[in-house]
Amino acid sequence: MNELSVIPVPAEVYPEPGVVFKLRPDAVIRSDSPSVGAYLADRLRPPTGYALPLAQGPGHGIELLLADAPAGEEEYTLEATAERVTVRARTDAGLFYGVQTLLQLLPSTVEASTVQDGPWTVPGGRIADRPRYAYRAAMLDVSRHFFGVEVLERFVDRLSRYKINVLHLHLSDDQGWRIAVNAWPRLATVGGASQVGGGPGGHYSQEQYAGLVAYAAARHVTLVPEIDMPGHVNAALSAYPELNADGAAPPPYTGVDVGFSTLSVGKEVTYRFARDVLEEIAALTPGPYLHIGGDEAQSTTPEDYVEFMARVQPMVTAAGKTVIGWHQIGPAAREPGRIAQYWGSTDEPDADIRAAIAQGDRVLLSPANRVYLDMKYTPDTPIGLDWAGHVTVRTAYEWNPATLLPGDPDVIGVEAPLWTETVSTPDDIDLLTFPRLPAVAELAWSPQPSRDWPGFRARLAVHGPRWTLLGIAFFESPEIPWQF
Amino acid sequence: MNELSVIPVPAEVYPEPGVVFKLRPDAVIRSDSPSVGAYLADRLRPPTGYALPLAQGPGHGIELLLADAPAGEEEYTLEATAERVTVRARTDAGLFYGVQTLLQLLPSTVEASTVQDGPWTVPGGRIADRPRYAYRAAMLDVSRHFFGVEVLERFVDRLSRYKINVLHLHLSDDQGWRIAVNAWPRLATVGGASQVGGGPGGHYSQEQYAGLVAYAAARHVTLVPEIDMPGHVNAALSAYPELNADGAAPPPYTGVDVGFSTLSVGKEVTYRFARDVLEEIAALTPGPYLHIGGDEAQSTTPEDYVEFMARVQPMVTAAGKTVIGWHQIGPAAREPGRIAQYWGSTDEPDADIRAAIAQGDRVLLSPANRVYLDMKYTPDTPIGLDWAGHVTVRTAYEWNPATLLPGDPDVIGVEAPLWTETVSTPDDIDLLTFPRLPAVAELAWSPQPSRDWPGFRARLAVHGPRWTLLGIAFFESPEIPWQF
Numbered sequence: 001m002n003e004l005s006v007i008p009v010p011a012e013v014y015p016e017p018g019v020v021f022k023l024r025p026d027a028v029i030r031s032d033s034p035s036v037g038a039y040l041a042d043r044l045r046p047p048t049g050y051a052l053p054l055a056q057g058p059g060h061g062i063e064l065l066l067a068d069a070p071a072g073e074e075e076y077t078l079e080a081t082a083e084r085v086t087v088r089a090r091t092d093a094g095l096f097y098g099v100q101t102l103l104q105l106l107p108s109t110v111e112a113s114t115v116q117d118g119p120w121t122v123p124g125g126r127i128a129d130r131p132r133y134a135y136r137a138a139m140l141d142v143s144r145h146f147f148g149v150e151v152l153e154r155f156v157d158r159l160s161r162y163k164i165n166v167l168h169l170h171l172s173d174d175q176g177w178r179i180a181v182n183a184w185p186r187l188a189t190v191g192g193a194s195q196v197g198g199g200p201g202g203h204y205s206q207e208q209y210a211g212l213v214a215y216a217a218a219r220h221v222t223l224v225p226e227i228d229m230p231g232h233v234n235a236a237l238s239a240y241p242e243l244n245a246d247g248a249a250p251p252p253y254t255g256v257d258v259g260f261s262t263l264s265v266g267k268e269v270t271y272r273f274a275r276d277v278l279e280e281i282a283a284l285t286p287g288p289y290l291h292i293g294g295d296e297a298q299s300t301t302p303e304d305y306v307e308f309m310a311r312v313q314p315m316v317t318a319a320g321k322t323v324i325g326w327h328q329i330g331p332a333a334r335e336p337g338r339i340a341q342y343w344g345s346t347d348e349p350d351a352d353i354r355a356a357i358a359q360g361d362r363v364l365l366s367p368a369n370r371v372y373l374d375m376k377y378t379p380d381t382p383i384g385l386d387w388a389g390h391v392t393v394r395t396a397y398e399w400n401p402a403t404l405l406p407g408d409p410d411v412i413g414v415e416a417p418l419w420t421e422t423v424s425t426p427d428d429i430d431l432l433t434f435p436r437l438p439a440v441a442e443l444a445w446s447p448q449p450s451r452d453w454p455g456f457r458a459r460l461a462v463h464g465p466r467w468t469l470l471g472i473a474f475f476e477s478p479e480i481p482w483q484f
Numbered sequence: 485m486n487e488l489s490v491i492p493v494p495a496e497v498y499p500e501p502g503v504v505f506k507l508r509p510d511a512v513i514r515s516d517s518p519s520v521g522a523y524l525a526d527r528l529r530p531p532t533g534y535a536l537p538l539a540q541g542p543g544h545g546i547e548l549l550l551a552d553a554p555a556g557e558e559e560y561t562l563e564a565t566a567e568r569v570t571v572r573a574r575t576d577a578g579l580f581y582g583v584q585t586l587l588q589l590l591p592s593t594v595e596a597s598t599v600q601d602g603p604w605t606v607p608g609g610r611i612a613d614r615p616r617y618a619y620r621a622a623m624l625d626v627s628r629h630f631f632g633v634e635v636l637e638r639f640v641d642r643l644s645r646y647k648i649n650v651l652h653l654h655l656s657d658d659q660g661w662r663i664a665v666n667a668w669p670r671l672a673t674v675g676g677a678s679q680v681g682g683g684p685g686g687h688y689s690q691e692q693y694a695g696l697v698a699y700a701a702a703r704h705v706t707l708v709p710e711i712d713m714p715g716h717v718n719a720a721l722s723a724y725p726e727l728n729a730d731g732a733a734p735p736p737y738t739g740v741d742v743g744f745s746t747l748s749v750g751k752e753v754t755y756r757f758a759r760d761v762l763e764e765i766a767a768l769t770p771g772p773y774l775h776i777g778g779d780e781a782q783s784t785t786p787e788d789y790v791e792f793m794a795r796v797q798p799m800v801t802a803a804g805k806t807v808i809g810w811h812q813i814g815p816a817a818r819e820p821g822r823i824a825q826y827w828g829s830t831d832e833p834d835a836d837i838r839a840a841i842a843q844g845d846r847v848l849l850s851p852a853n854r855v856y857l858d859m860k861y862t863p864d865t866p867i868g869l870d871w872a873g874h875v876t877v878r879t880a881y882e883w884n885p886a887t888l889l890p891g892d893p894d895v896i897g898v899e900a901p902l903w904t905e906t907v908s909t910p911d912d913i914d915l916l917t918f919p920r921l922p923a924v925a926e927l928a929w930s931p932q933p934s935r936d937w938p939g940f941r942a943r944l945a946v947h948g949p950r951w952t953l954l955g956i957a958f959f960e961s962p963e964i965p966w967q968f
Contacts, residue, residue, distance in 0.1 A: 068771065071772035
């Protein structure tokens, strides 16, 4: 079995030299999971032109079987013989990840939307695969620049191909509020009508957001909504000036500074606002987490910050969700199960993350100098920032999440955030996300001993033609020996 | 919230000083899980004498709620206020573990089988808890001495109280074959009619075994059956001499030597035997794993061993299960997902486990000098062995599974095996299992930073009265300041 093209690299690969599966026009898909069977058929029918009916019983084709083994929730095995490909898993999620691996084992032309020449071959052999971390994430900042639901759906679809299972949406910031809240309607209509550099901004209706949740769920991606508080709130203040200490509405903000806005911690209206917003967002969220930001609150005193968090975090628990906060939340008393998202450097963990770990917080790793997708690759990258340095593909890939932080924290996973101060088009998203997102995906999924830069570089090269077929405007990094 | 009595120690504990929940006679149990609700009622009704109806709607009492958060498969939160105790989890397993914690927070007299005086109090506060490892196991050798189903059920029940979720049954060895196999009936009737020191031996019918599987499943314990091959097979050879190289039936064996028997690797009948046995055992096993032994095959040549394993391991895969073997299986080619169970010393990992890790095997940790329950506590322990040294409670407790072996293996968990050469009565099982099994349970469940010997020793002391009420003939180790 040729593992060369599979990203993230599977935990175990057993080639069967000389054996090849070749998908025939009469092939069927037999799936114990209707949703994963339909997903596979939707992916395979356009490029092959085959009917690929969803059928029962054995025969030539592809089997997706729910089974007692393998045991893990997202684990799967894949076996390719001359006659059939069989994926086994305990859950739909496991089958979905087996299907992603299968699709990467097929020729790159499988990504085309029109009928291509075959043969549609899969190298014979077996794979046993399972994730290293349960939380494998990307973040998109839709506040600094707004992106419509169709852009987000395309983003989710692409993430899911690399076994990413969480999309964190940064839904509010100084420059724009992006989600409708029925109890506070001006948040979206007024707070949403701005973005960096001017322009109309925008927001998601609750119906649109629910549709995105469902689209993501069909790809085994959980949405984690973030309402950033108590700083990063100029858009909210401009919509509801009573949340501001002086009661005055600031003008909409279209610049790129940070740290200048804060909710008024001393006013009760602030907590009615927080509770209403968090309850409505929680009701839209089947996933277990709500992210409440907490970063760069430079206009909130440390005492006010701790007081604010002591009142707001329990609202998340009361809404049935688990708190995630940027790691500046560390010094604040926590709620059960809290997760601190570390976005500092890999070099010098600060006092806040140390406080979080000392309290027993679980940790989500997003070290800026490794996995911030908004950092430039090189000085020549036309968009992006560089305050955390340049992040090459190799820089994003070559580190070990298990040994990054002191204090033996419980690391739940890795997230690559894409902040959008300089990102205004779908092509901008593509340029900064590919190929670094697949590097992070492998970091979060594959066992540490199975990963190495030469192997990753070679496998990544094979993905160029796929991305071209998908219309992904990726960065053709000179680090990679691209195949075209 | 007083965590003093909870073993394994929860990941997070937030006391609420001054708040106490007191179970009243009119309390109800509201459970989203019928099975866990019924389990809790069965545990609470005898000692309290309360009706504790399973009811819907809010009110005074205990709520067991299925929820989106917390996220992990076995994770739970527990909140105790003056009015009610609420456990939340995503799965029945999570609720079951929350219930175990709740029962340990109640007074020790909750373990009584007759009505006791209250008050039935739970200290106020919150707990957020989740396992460190997914595989938390004990093993019982029912071959050297046979134990009936009722003994096994009691063992399972006790394990489950400490959040152990796997019982590995060593079902075959030189001294006895313990499970009926329809295709090879003399295995049980002849091979099962012996044990160490003479005596009638015994075996489980398939109906009995299926009943045990169901009993364990109701306590979220998965059975992992072991058929030890190609050595440790005198009982099988005495039943079916054609499996022996010379075709002669050896007499039943009642001693305690090892390494003298082997299946004939060159005969086809051996593989018919292995396939029939593994298929029947797999059909009895809803869990994902089959254990095929592979240890101490000193009468099998290394070449024969590798050949045998190359043919037998795929039978496990074909039966839909994942292979587990003792770590001597390391040099043999593996099946996808294979798990090597390490039973060597913590001091000097041997070439076999190194080979397993180099191949990418996942590892289950049972270092003999730490967690072999058949080792004596001290030279004075009336039963037990000492070839791996003496294993005190502290010795069993104070080590870190994450750093035991080189090569960065994927550690799936910890298992404490109880071999029974010197163990012939239920009281013998109790003496060697308690209190070391709770030490291993905490090692496998609790985060490393939350564990320490002084804390464990103090918490363990509170369990003495519980064990006395349950009739557990535990070892009153002088290491522990027992409370009576």
